[in-house]
Amino acid sequence: MKIVLGILFNGQSGTLIAGAGRHLLYEGKFSAQSFLFELQNCLIHLGLSKEEVHKIYLTPPLSLGNHSNLKPIFHIRLVPEQFNTSFSVPKGIQKNVEILQVTSEKLIKTLKTREEQIKKAQVISLISPFAMVYPEKENKAFRVITKFTPAVILKSQNYPHLGFREREKALLMAAAFTATINPYLQQLREFFIPYSPGIFWVENEAVCVTDNFLPQTCGKVFELAPLVQIARGAAVLFGYHYALALFKVGQAFKLFQVQNSVEVSELSPSFSFTTISSVQHLFASIKANLPENANGPVPMFNFSGYYLADSYPYRIHKLAPSRQLRFLGLLTAPAEITMLSFCRQEEIDKNKKKLLKRLQLFNKKHNFLEKPVAFSQETSLRYLPFNQTILKVGLKETGI
Amino acid sequence: MQEITREWIEPLWYGSIFLGSGGGGKSHLLAIELQKALQNRSISLLSLEELPENDFFCGTGLFGSPELCEENLPSGLEAGIIIEELEKHTGFKFKGISIVEGAGVNIFYPLLAALQTGLPVADGDSMGRAFPELQMTTYHLENLAAAPLVLIDGNYHLHYFLDKQDTFLLELNTRQIIGQQGGVGYFAGFPYPGSVLKRVLLPGTLNFAREIGECFLQADNYRELFTMLLEVTSNSFYGPIIELFQGTVKKISTFELAKWKSATIISPKGEELQLLYQYENLLAFKNGNVAASVPDLISAIDLNELKPVNNNEIYEGQRLALLGLPAPLRLRIKKALDVVGPQCFGYRTTYLPLEKLYPNHYRNKEVFS
Numbered sequence: 001m002k003i004v005l006g007i008l009f010n011g012q013s014g015t016l017i018a019g020a021g022r023h024l025l026y027e028g029k030f031s032a033q034s035f036l037f038e039l040q041n042c043l044i045h046l047g048l049s050k051e052e053v054h055k056i057y058l059t060p061p062l063s064l065g066n067h068s069n070l071k072p073i074f075h076i077r078l079v080p081e082q083f084n085t086s087f088s089v090p091k092g093i094q095k096n097v098e099i100l101q102v103t104s105e106k107l108i109k110t111l112k113t114r115e116e117q118i119k120k121a122q123v124i125s126l127i128s129p130f131a132m133v134y135p136e137k138e139n140k141a142f143r144v145i146t147k148f149t150p151a152v153i154l155k156s157q158n159y160p161h162l163g164f165r166e167r168e169k170a171l172l173m174a175a176a177f178t179a180t181i182n183p184y185l186q187q188l189r190e191f192f193i194p195y196s197p198g199i200f201w202v203e204n205e206a207v208c209v210t211d212n213f214l215p216q217t218c219g220k221v222f223e224l225a226p227l228v229q230i231a232r233g234a235a236v237l238f239g240y241h242y243a244l245a246l247f248k249v250g251q252a253f254k255l256f257q258v259q260n261s262v263e264v265s266e267l268s269p270s271f272s273f274t275t276i277s278s279v280q281h282l283f284a285s286i287k288a289n290l291p292e293n294a295n296g297p298v299p300m301f302n303f304s305g306y307y308l309a310d311s312y313p314y315r316i317h318k319l320a321p322s323r324q325l326r327f328l329g330l331l332t333a334p335a336e337i338t339m340l341s342f343c344r345q346e347e348i349d350k351n352k353k354k355l356l357k358r359l360q361l362f363n364k365k366h367n368f369l370e371k372p373v374a375f376s377q378e379t380s381l382r383y384l385p386f387n388q389t390i391l392k393v394g395l396k397e398t399g400i
Numbered sequence: 401m402q403e404i405t406r407e408w409i410e411p412l413w414y415g416s417i418f419l420g421s422g423g424g425g426k427s428h429l430l431a432i433e434l435q436k437a438l439q440n441r442s443i444s445l446l447s448l449e450e451l452p453e454n455d456f457f458c459g460t461g462l463f464g465s466p467e468l469c470e471e472n473l474p475s476g477l478e479a480g481i482i483i484e485e486l487e488k489h490t491g492f493k494f495k496g497i498s499i500v501e502g503a504g505v506n507i508f509y510p511l512l513a514a515l516q517t518g519l520p521v522a523d524g525d526s527m528g529r530a531f532p533e534l535q536m537t538t539y540h541l542e543n544l545a546a547a548p549l550v551l552i553d554g555n556y557h558l559h560y561f562l563d564k565q566d567t568f569l570l571e572l573n574t575r576q577i578i579g580q581q582g583g584v585g586y587f588a589g590f591p592y593p594g595s596v597l598k599r600v601l602l603p604g605t606l607n608f609a610r611e612i613g614e615c616f617l618q619a620d621n622y623r624e625l626f627t628m629l630l631e632v633t634s635n636s637f638y639g640p641i642i643e644l645f646q647g648t649v650k651k652i653s654t655f656e657l658a659k660w661k662s663a664t665i666i667s668p669k670g671e672e673l674q675l676l677y678q679y680e681n682l683l684a685f686k687n688g689n690v691a692a693s694v695p696d697l698i699s700a701i702d703l704n705e706l707k708p709v710n711n712n713e714i715y716e717g718q719r720l721a722l723l724g725l726p727a728p729l730r731l732r733i734k735k736a737l738d739v740v741g742p743q744c745f746g747y748r749t750t751y752l753p754l755e756k757l758y759p760n761h762y763r764n765k766e767v768f769s
């Protein structure tokens with residue numbers, strides 16, 4: 001039997017789960033000290049060898065449970081004085097981030113006044129606007145900071161998310177991952193020697209932890225990860241190929257679509273989606289555009305707490321979010337391996353082929369994905385003196 | 401006079417993308433920020449007829465890459481600075497804001513500037529769609545300069561273009577600066593009184609964009625959407641839309657030695673259409689013949705989501721409908737075609753209006769009866 005392990009971190013403790021296909025087989029708690037013991041215990045309990053662990057899925061929350069005044073992440077915003085940075089740090093890691101907002105000109109002077117804090121930080125994250133296309137400022141600051149600390153320094157230019165806020169969110173999540181999960185990664189790899197099961201990070205899809213995985217994955221749908229996984233878990237539990245799942249988060253509704261049993265995407269409109277009439281209107285437009293394989297009644301998991309009556313083609317299942325659904329949704333996340341490149345428009349095809357070849361070789365060597373299909377995504381940066389494209393190429397599994 | 405309230409933002413969002421004709425960019429964050437700012441406030445909107453003859457208005461907008469706009473999300477403060485600088489250097493006290501490009505991000509930025517300054521906005525624009533360069537405006541057709549113009553770049557440095565100069569030269573100069581300073585900047589320029597704007601601007605931009613956006617919000621299916629869009633556009637000075645094609649994107653190609661990209665779309669019957677684009681959608685070829693060309697608008701709609709999409713959002717396997725919208729007549733005169741026609745983008749042919757390409761559709765609509 002090949003099983004998937006799931007690890008959820010929560011401060012100094014966490015939950016270890018195991019499953020195969022639609023079946024959840026094990027659930028246990030661990031602390032930082034008892035992690036390996038609990039891992040061993042799980043395998044003994046299931047009567048399995050290390051060889052039978054096919055994949056390991058890690059997922060948020062990423063709370064570090066920090067109780068001291070010492071913050072493990074030192075985050076530097078290198079911005080002009082007028083720059084508007086009234087952004088919120090992702091929930092769960094606020095207590096662990098010290099933010100320094102400074103102009104390039106004042107960087108060295110300010111770093112000197114904060115030297116002690118910087119030296120004690122585990123990770124330094126560095127962001128400046130436009131760094132993806134104009135990386136010089138960050139590179140210069142990077143060289144300065146290395147003189148103050150030997151800690152890991154993450155630069156935002158490696159995070160291909162358009163928009164300062166999006167990039168900062170991803171960068172901070174990556175910093176939190178580096179501070180929280182890296183110690184566990186090392187333990188996991190050593191525990192499974194001589195085998196090397198694939199290790200994946202799951203927010204929505206399960207993305208293989210390769211060398212450059214952090215930039216492409218962390219923080220993308222971090223806040224929604226539990227909902228995405230619950231939606232998928234419900235579709236898997238009830239055995240539906242296509243389903244919808246409705247949630248209410250604060251004032252707003254969130255609607256997800258599950259296709260091919262495990263592929264989740266958000267359907268909520270970009271703007272106000274706060275009234276039940278806006279939900280009904282959206283249902284009406286989805287009805288007219290249902291995929292061909294969604295014939296007959298369409299299951300709709302209603303987690304919102306609002307009453308909704310069956311109305312063809314929707315069959316409403318009123319459910320409450322549960323741990324079990326989330327665990328199932330986590331363990332059945334479709335796996336993928338991806339690579340990124342920032343290239344000139346005319347080099348896209350050449351780069352696409354090159355990256356795909358590397359991915360195929362990588363997958364062949366480790367046998368992470370069975371029967372993978374290739375996909376690619378391009379985001380062009382236009383109206384610049386040069387044409388640049390963010391190219392993402394990947395291999396992904398479909399179905400369970 | 402109308403009031404722009406928070407309810408305007410969502411329909412304006414979809415309308416701005418549709419009128420972008422594949423380009424013009426979009427910033428969801430900017431739209432959301434505006435929606436928040438309009439919670440307890442509103443912006444006065446003046447129709448062109450209502451513009452006071454002698455009061456000066458100032459054109460504002462974003463220069464450069466809309467994709468990078470969220471790298472340094474405008475707060476409106478920069479609009480206050482550039483407008484004030486322009487006032488200082490021209491000696492005019494501006495009584496309102498005008499829109500230069502009535503599509504994409506540049507529909508929203510003047511609203512932010514209006515909120516910051518408390519000035520009303522004129523309901524019109526000088527492009528009638530998205531175009532990539534400064535000289536592609538109705539001001540240029542009237543021999544009116546964009547300068548004096550003040551530019552603030554992504555690093556908050558001010559640049560002044562106070563002497564009247566050829567708009568194409570100004571385009572080159574500003575682009576050079578933007579390219580070196582973060583890829584995005586904001587300008588205040590085109591300082592003209594109401595009497596000139598009445599003559600120059602294409603009227604009703606914001607109301608038209610809003611009406612188009614409402615169609616996307618109200619329609620439950622594509623047929624319904626098309627019917628609604630047909631009604632709205634038939635009652636505008638653009639003219640009735642036409643469906644150019646419906647199908648699935650088979651391939652997206654980049655031409656190494658040119659600025660062009662193309663998307664090949666296949667219909668369920670096996671017919672093929674090639675959409676050629678640079679920043680905006682510029683040409684469509686069906687069975688080897690021109691199916692639509694710039695300055696007519698070629699807008700793509702994602703059939704799964706029933707929403708308009710920019711051309712950098714097109715992907716292989718996507719189901720699209722391509723709609724053609726006749727450009728306003730003022731963009732079709734010879735003088736206009738010299739700056740916005742197909743040859744200005746490198747395609748050496750004469751412009752073929754949609755009405756000539758699809759005479760039956762337009763005769764049936766009694767457009768030319």
